[in-house]
Amino acid sequence: MALPSAALLPGLLLVADALALVLLVPLVPVLVPLGVVGLWLEAALRLPVLAVATWLLLPRRPSGATAAAVTVAATPAAFGTFRHLLGPPGAGPGLLVTASPTWLGVTHAAVALALLAWAAPPAPGGVPKTSGDVPKAPGTILRVLALTWEERNVLGGAFVCLVLAAIGETLGPYATGKVLDAIRNGDGLTAGAVGMVAAAGAASVLFSGCRGGLFILLKARLHQRLSLRLFSHLVRQDLDFFQRTPAAELSAQFSMEVPRVCMAAPSGANLLFRSLGMALVVGAFMFVLAPGLALLALLELPLGIAIHRIESARKQALQRSMLEASARTASGVQESVAAIETIRIFSAEEEEEKQHSCNLAKELRLKEQMNLELAFFTLVQRVLQLTIRVLVLFRSHQQLRDGYITPGVLVSFLLYQDTVGSHVQVLLYGFNEFLTKAAAGWKIWEYLDREATGDVGGVQKPPELQGHVTFQEVTFTYPGNPEQPVLKDVTFEVRSGEVTALAGSNGSGKSTAVALLERLRDPGSGKVLLDGIPLPEYEHQYLHRKVVLVEQDPILFSGTIRENILLGLEHCKESELQEAATAAGAMEFIQGLERGWDTEVGEHGEHLAAGERRRVALARALLRRPAVLILDEALDDGDEGAAQCWLRTGLAQTVLVVSHRPRVLDAADHLVVLERGAVVETGTPAKLREHCGAYSRLLLGGGRTGGPEASSMGSEKGAASGRE
The missing domain is CATH 1.20.1560.10 (ABC transporter type 1, transmembrane domain)
Structure with missing residues (x-):
């Protein structure tokens, strides 16, 4: 509690307790014959008056007011009980109402000191407490206990x-x-x-x-x-x-x-x-x-808890200051090293040394303070243990001599x-x-x-899919930038048995459309249909077995080439595996490796070149014979005819190509051109070339088909992505 509250509360309790004792004077003849029971009855009768008094501090009533009232009420009764049990024979308990007024003052002075000591001290250097963890602690403890109960x-x-x-x-x-x-x-x-x-x-x-x-x-x-x-x-x-x-x-x-x-x-x-x-x-x-010796020996328990509580509060406060001082020292060193040229130019070495020395001195003072306080509390605990042991020995000697x-x-x-x-x-x-x-x-x-926002509760699992994809007036915005839609009322089709290409400049929305088709995200409005059924209605695992994406820089997992191609498949024939690898153009380089199919690819496929990783990923996709195969910049110049071959051999039913390469785009059956998140042109490559619209501007921006600029654009991209 704060210091003003801790100082005001004991004074208010003292006045309320004096009033309560005046009211209890008529009950003295009834309480005295009851002995120890009378002491605790007196405490119980004083407690309501003390509790009511604490509410007079509203709205500044401190959080420990109730505990303070209980402590004030119970302290005289506890002292009287121990005096009766541990004192000399014939020593009876005495009521507070019949005792000297000095006892009332001593009781409240002790409680006031206890309240001030028990209050958590402020951190040295004014480091504020972190309030974020306080409300979470009880809940996390209950969660740990619930986990353990399992x-x-x-x-x-x-x-x-x-x-x-x-x-x-x-x-x-x-x-x-x-x-x-x-x-x-x-x-x-x-x-x-x-x-x-x-x-x-x-x-x-x-x-x-x-x-x-x-x-x-x-x-x-x-x-x-x-x-x-x-x-x-x-x-x-x-x-x-x-x-x-x-x-x-x-x-x-x-x-x-x-x-x-x-x-x-x-x-x-x-x-x-x-x-x-x-x-x-x-x-x-x-x-x-x-029994008497046990009560005396067990006095160490509450006193030890109180000492440990004060020590823990001090230690936490000093540790927070230590963390701040260490961070300040480390930050100063990092800043000086980063700006060493500026320091050298202005001959500021001595100033930086003095500043670093000052930071180290503050850190050293805090360490010394921590060690001194640790030594002090250790000494207090040892003195407490020794005192209790001496008292027990002294009292046990008396009981041993008297034959108890x-x-x-x-x-x-x-x-x-x-x-x-x-x-x-x-x-x-x-x-x-x-x-x-x-x-x-x-x-x-x-x-x-945290609940996932994506809905994966679909149940549709048709035995066969044609692979016909339809975007119906799809609009999408990213949560971090809701004012700027990435796709605006996009409508187009990807027909079964054809190669459809998405074309557009960077930022036109191609990758977002692919993410929606893979259902990595859901559209804000509109629908994405597969064979006339909205994607959310398909069962999650079924959908991702039928709609497969291969990216320009695909991810491979630690393991062998065989394990990466077979990823997620339980049963597969060796002939099917080799057919997929051959169609992806991976068989030649796999056979050239020393260990062949059992070659370790390393973490993220780091043991393979970029082009080899892409071939392995293509083989992994073709082995699944997807209904929709999405190729996001996964085809190089020279691969433009591969997609048509995969359709003819049945390794894929529908292919959607995202590419910037003119030769790959021209090999598609159908083109969809995006500009600033909207569909601006659709049709065959030849028709769009004749139209001299957005597709033609896109080719002119990157070079003409077959011309030097286009060839340069394709070769540079291929070199960047396939460099050994």
Whole structure:
């Protein structure tokens, strides 16, 4: 909470508490005979007055006001209870209403200091807190717990082993104490006593190992489940998502964030459940052995939590400042190196050295402050542990002298105290680590909550397709630029059994039309029909087996040439594979390779030349015998007759060619010319040449067919795309 609220709230609570005590004076004769119960009744009666008082701070009521009221009400009752249980014999609890006014002032002063200490301190250097992660943390933790619950069988087995290991670890000190008492009484060692100690140790070791192994298995299964779920969800997103999201960011989710999230629950459950279970079981045994000593020893728990909370808040604040200082230093170095010529020209080396020295000094001061505060809080924790241990020893000496406990009970108790202390430390640090790792995955859940905008719910799967494509008044705009449509009322046909070419200058909308036909995007208005059926009505996988695209620079996957051509096909004859490779012009270079079909293409096909990658991609497309084959700048000069050959041999039923090469365009049966997103001409190449319209201007802009300029345009493009 903010400092003004933290300073105003204690004063208001003090006034309200004084008023409540005045009202409770008539009830003193009723509460005093009740002892400890009367103390807590007094606290319960004071609490409503304190709670109502906090609402007077509206609209500036701090978030911790209710907790402050409860703390003020419960502190005197808790002190009186501990004084009654741990104090000298005959020391009874005293009501706050009958105590000296000094006690009221001391109570509220302690609470005020606690509120100020508990409030998160501002970061050194005025670094603001990042509020973005705060609302996400609880939701991400619940999502991690829900994911872990899906592996409840493994988690349940690990939890059973955890309980059995805790029982074995707990019985060890208890059996040791019994053995010591037996020796003291002159009974001597017995096989049963030694066997009990050995059995407890063996059970602890055995079930601890099983517990650890099951939690490792749980981590692996969660990693597999979450990685598969995230990947399956991402590959179904629309293209705009991948264009807006860097690939490095998505890769980092799989390589860094998924392992961290999947480690949170197993490691957290392993540490927290074990430590919490052990602390509860050992604490119960301590209460059974010596209730008074147990209350005194367990005072370390709330005090340790408070110290750890303050230390954690300070550490987070300093870490934010450290990150800012390190970033400032690195930025200064990068800027100086980039502008070294300017620095040299103006002889500014000394100024840059001073600035860098200043940045390093700030970073060093923060590091020193972090180390000093770490040493200070470590010292406070050690002093607290030592103080509690001295008090326990002093009190146990009194009870041992008075005959309330035996030496064996004392040894067992001290062993339990060491055990519960270590588990409390694990709880303090393990819980914070669990929250940090669980909250780190908020981006993963954000991706999983994102719905894909593309509709892939079609069901049409006709046994045969003719490959007749129709664009009906199609208009499309990209989401990032809705004011400028890329296609405007585009209408044309791609007839079955023909080669249709899309022509146009760069930016005319050719690639967008191909994306709509591949259904990588959906039109804003109008329809794209295949054999008279709108594309969204076709089943997703069926459509992409029947409409196949080959690009100028196609993507190949790591593996062999054979595996890339067979991609996605389960059954294929060797004769069909060779026929497709021969038709694509890939057979000659494949046979010339040392390993032939089993040649590794490398990542993205980097072991092959651009032209060879294109031949492999053509073979991959022809092997599927598509209803519609789309060639986006995938044909070179000299390949213009290939498309007609594929139609005659039945390797494709319809071919749509996108090209800038005049020879390829002239070989088409039908031409569709686009300009600025609109269809301006359609017809045969010869007819459009005679018309002397947009197609003729396009050829003149890039060179005449067969002329020097056209030849140069084609050869340069081919050299750029097919260079070895």
